Amino acid sequence: MEKNVTLIALFAALIAALGLIPPVSLGFGVPITAQTLGVMLCGTVLGAKRGTLAVLLFVLLVAIGLPLLSGGRGGLGVFASPTVGFLIGWPIAAFVIGLIVEKWRTAPLLIVAGVASVLGGIVVMYVFGIIGMSVMLDKTLIEAAKIALVYVPGDLLKAGIAAMLTSALATARPASVLSRVDAH
Amino acid sequence: MISLTSPIKTRAHGWPAGAKLAGLCAATCGLFLIQNLALHATVFVGVLSLSALPGRAFFVASIRHLRVLAPFIIVIAVWHLWTHDGATGATIILRMLSAVALANLVTMTTKLTDMIDVIRVLTKPLARFGLRANVLELAIAMVIRLTPVLVEKGTRLSEAWSARSHRRAGWRIILPFTIIALDDADQVAEALRARGGFDALKDS
Numbered sequence: 001m002e003k004n005v006t007l008i009a010l011f012a013a014l015i016a017a018l019g020l021i022p023p024v025s026l027g028f029g030v031p032i033t034a035q036t037l038g039v040m041l042c043g044t045v046l047g048a049k050r051g052t053l054a055v056l057l058f059v060l061l062v063a064i065g066l067p068l069l070s071g072g073r074g075g076l077g078v079f080a081s082p083t084v085g086f087l088i089g090w091p092i093a094a095f096v097i098g099l100i101v102e103k104w105r106t107a108p109l110l111i112v113a114g115v116a117s118v119l120g121g122i123v124v125m126y127v128f129g130i131i132g133m134s135v136m137l138d139k140t141l142i143e144a145a146k147i148a149l150v151y152v153p154g155d156l157l158k159a160g161i162a163a164m165l166t167s168a169l170a171t172a173r174p175a176s177v178l179s180r181v182d183a184h
Numbered sequence: 185m186i187s188l189t190s191p192i193k194t195r196a197h198g199w200p201a202g203a204k205l206a207g208l209c210a211a212t213c214g215l216f217l218i219q220n221l222a223l224h225a226t227v228f229v230g231v232l233s234l235s236a237l238p239g240r241a242f243f244v245a246s247i248r249h250l251r252v253l254a255p256f257i258i259v260i261a262v263w264h265l266w267t268h269d270g271a272t273g274a275t276i277i278l279r280m281l282s283a284v285a286l287a288n289l290v291t292m293t294t295k296l297t298d299m300i301d302v303i304r305v306l307t308k309p310l311a312r313f314g315l316r317a318n319v320l321e322l323a324i325a326m327v328i329r330l331t332p333v334l335v336e337k338g339t340r341l342s343e344a345w346s347a348r349s350h351r352r353a354g355w356r357i358i359l360p361f362t363i364i365a366l367d368d369a370d371q372v373a374e375a376l377r378a379r380g381g382f383d384a385l386k387d388s
Contacts, residue, residue, distance in 0.1 A: 001381070001382055002373045002376045002377050002381050002382060003369070003370075003373040005319060005322070005323055005326075005373075005382070006326065006369045006372045006373040006376065007366075007369045007373075008323060009323045009326035009327050009330060010326075010330055010334075010365050010366075010368060010369040010372070011365070012323075012327045013326070013327045013330035013331040013333075013334050013365075014334060014361075014362065014365050016327070016331040016334075017331055017334035017335045017338055017361075018358070020335050020338075034355070034358070037355075037358070041362065045362070057323055057324070057327060058327070060303070060324075061324060061327055061328070064187075064296060064299035064300065064303065065187045065188045065189055065291045065294065065296060065299060066187050066188070066296070066328070067187070067188050068331070071252065073252055074188055074291075075188045075249070075287065075288055075291030075292075076205075076208065076287035076288065076290050076291045077249055077284040077285070077287040077288035077291060078287075079287060080212060080280075080283035080284045080286070080287040081252070081253060081256075081280070081284050082253075082256045082280065136280060137256065137260060137276055137280070138272070138275075138276045147259060161355050161358070165358060165359050165362065168359050169359065169362060169363065169366075172359070172363055173363060173366055176363075176366045
């Protein structure tokens with residue numbers, strides 16, 4: 001129990017710390033931050049349950065007013081802004097990623113973690129993100145999708161990095177990739 | 185770590201956090217029901233005057249929090265000028281600004297401890313699913329304490345990288361960074377257990 005709660009808290013802190021790595025900017029000022037990479041790692045490393053709880057804890061801390069999102073953003077204003085859908089989609093993305101890595105054990109971890117990060121970290125996250133934008137900006141889903149798509153190239157890159165990191169972690173600390181270890 | 189609560193004390197700092205949050209929910213829902221441009225402009229001016237009441241520094245801080253919306257304001261403005269529907273565009277932009285500014289006002293005038301009290305009340309029903317309020321509070325405290333520790337270790341990693349290479353470290357340091365985090369988790373969990381673990385926590 002202590003171990004699980006510590007891991008959940010530490011990965012929430014990891015998402016926060018990744019937000020402080022300077023963001024790389026795409027063409028017209030859309031920053032790519034490493035924070036969604038943190039969400040993907042929560043799923044691939046901690047598994048569905050613990051990964052979701054870690055991301056939920058992070059989102060909760062943002063809501064109660066800690067400036068943990070990249071660029072020092074946070075507080076309730078984030079939940080009234082057009083990107084709210086992505087934030088709500090984060091825990092669900094971590095859950096889907098964790099579930100895929102836990103269940104699909106026949107392929108190499110690199111491929112499984114990559115596919116899981118794309119399905120959870122991009123497909124699931126964008127479904128929520130686009131619905132959020134469509135509601136907050138009063139646009140149809142198709143129109144909102146056009147606005148949201150600028151973030152996709154960066155997220156594809158992050159899914160690739162998440163897959164490589166997970167597979168490297170499984171080599172460096174085999175017991176730490178809990179999504180593949182049953183005894184806990 | 186500094187929370188987003190404003191150091192400038194206002195009368196709203198003393199109001200109950202639960203009431204402020206409920207009011208914010210109601211106000212945000214109300215904003216989505218209004219379709220009239222003039223009314224939205226009035227609401228926005230009202231929110232701005234509220235933010236200006238505690239003084240200049242508070243006002244500047246609250247305006248600074250709105251800067252992140254700039255890309256969306258530009259996208260919506262260009263979009264609706266293109267479709268010759270400026271009134272709808274202005275309505276959307278004003279509604280977005282008022283909603284975010286109001287939410288920020290609640291964050292700026294509510295202490296972290298008051299927010300945690302609200303969470304304790306809201307998560308009470310989850311106790312039957314095994315969520316212990318004091319464990320959640322400990323987890324919140326651990327994130328707040330561990331984030332600067334991780335940032336410090338990450339900074340040291342990237343310094344070690346730049347001592348050996350003229351290129352930027354970028355994502356390559358995330359692997360050792362994650363390994364450090366996992367090893368820290370082991371040590372922190374052991375330290376917690378050595379002090380009696382969660383059984384030693386008093387139920388609040």
